Amino acid sequence: MKVVVISGGASPEHQVSLASGRGIVKAAELSGHSVVPLQLDPRGDWQDGNHEAIGILQDADVVVPALHGEGGEDGVIQGFLEQLKIPYVGSGVAASAVGLDKHLTKAVLTAHGIPVTPGITVRGEDLKDTESVVQRLKAAGIEFPVFVKPGNGGSSFGVARATDLPSLAAALAVAAGLDPQVLVEQEIQGREIDLAVMEFPDGRVDVAPALEIHADPEQPFFNAAAKYDSGATRFVVPAPLSSALAGRLRSTAIEVFAALGCSGLARVDFFVPADGVPLVNEINTFPGFTPASQFPRMWAAAGMSYAEVVDNLLQTAAAR
Incomplete structure (x- = not known):
């Protein structure tokens, strides 16, 4: 397929998005796709120019909006691609907008009876x-x-x-x-557990083995420094969980995905306090996507390579 990977953007996660985009480009090429990287600068402008960018996008079979934060993960780019009638990876306008807005996410999940962080x-x-x-x-x-x-x-x-x-x-x-x-x-005292939810071309939705975060003890919490700059932060996957807790996390992650109307992929982040009842912290409808990021790590534990995960997302978007 002809694939366009969009990265960058005007959010504070500009550099994270560029790293995600580079990884996805290489992986898609490994799977035999023809790939064109397309970047938005830190002001949110197309680096190739507006008319050129639209032409490149309209020539694509599938677009990957590898954008994090506002302007990319909030339904804005999704609505633009909908107007151009171009298939793209990930959730649509409504799910993206609600998923990035933590207040709306909590309101929707609470209405569905899903416990969230108070x-x-x-x-x-x-x-x-x-x-x-x-x-x-x-x-x-x-x-x-x-x-x-x-x-x-x-x-x-x-x-x-x-x-x-x-x-x-x-x-x-x-x-x-x-x-x-x-x-x-x-503040929730307990374990920090992430789950990776992914849709497949036949429409089924599955969840990879859970990942547990052990943040750098020198940092006050799992902050940006602990995520991106620390060698002391550990990601344990599969997380050591009882079968009952693993099952509950899995079913809740799928329920969250469905309640918000997500498509393609999402990472659902949980806290598990001492009482063992998982609390949804937040959802990422397009999580960090370098080969070292949590989402691909979890699917690696399920036996899927980074390139296979990217190819599945492309095939799912094309099938949808």
Whole structure:
């Protein structure tokens, strides 16, 4: 097939996206596809020019929007490709938009009876009224420490842990600098488990063996430094889980995928506290996709190579 891989973009995850794109290009070429890389610069402009980019896209059999964060994982590029009537890898406009918006994701999953990390959403002038935020947290039964994160985004950019009023105020300011909607969530003591969900050309949806994150102990949590710059962070896959917990995580991941209307692929991130009831932390409708990223690692544990995973996603998009 003629495949176009889009990477880059205007989100803080620009460099992560470029790395994902490079990996996907090489893998698709290994599977015998004709591949054209197409990049968006840090301003969100096509590097090849608007008319040239549209011509390249319209000549493709399948497009891979290997974009993370706003402008790529939020339904914007998906809507553009829909207008051009071009098949593409991954979820559609609605699932992408809801999946990137952590507030909407929680609202949908809660409506479906799926347990999520407890938290509140803060917007507008309330972001400057830390005392009011604390009162809302208390009313919701949430106590320090808490995590503060932009409502849209990934790779832990803008995420901070707050333990008191001053650190909460500082964290709100940082997160609000990236997004006008901010989530404040209860810190969960427990295991951090990720699951990779993937659709196949025949329409079935399957889940790879779970991965457990052991973040760099020198970092305050699994932040961007622990994800991308640390040699001390460990990813254990398959995660050591009881059959009952493994089954519950698997079924919940598929339920999340279906509830949000996802297609193609997604990574569902869980916390498993001491009571053993998994809490959905968030979903990534186009997770990091270098050969070392969590999603391909999980499928490697299922016996699928990186190139096979990429080829499956292309074949699934073409079949759909």
